[in-house]
């Protein structure tokens with residue numbers, strides 16, 4: 001994840017607020033804080049990193065409440081789980097909710113959404129033919145990014 005500029009983070013938070021409203025959900029303070037952590041982190045974030053980060057800010061949270069909050073962010077398309085890293089990233093792109101192509105660099109862990117529905121559909125339909133269904137509709141590709149080559 002790129003480190004987003006402050007105004008971009010504010011814009012993403014405002015957009016998340018609107019998105020939740022449209023869906024009849026509420027971006028509570030906790031949900032907002034955790035989403036903000038994902039937005040400002042340089043790398044995919046693990047649940048335990050969030051617990052530590054919040055503890056440093058004087059808020060003690062249980063793993064259960066962190067996971068519940070992350071579930072909320074996933075459910076409303078604000079974040080994605082990176083299965084290869086057991087970590088979370090904010091959603092950065094427009095894509096169908098259940099059609100996600102993620103590239104994960106095995107060296108630096110930078111995780112990027114690949115905006116290519118043709119590639120996604122091709123892989124998915126070939127997998128369908130083989131009787132393989134995708135977890136959360138997500139295809140994760142691991143490799144080495146340009147910076148780590």
Ligand SMILES: [Zn+2]
Pocket residue numbers: 080090091092093095100113
């Ligand atoms: Zn996304």
Ligand SMILES: [Zn+2]
Pocket residue numbers: 105106107108109110144145146147148
């Ligand atoms: Zn890399």
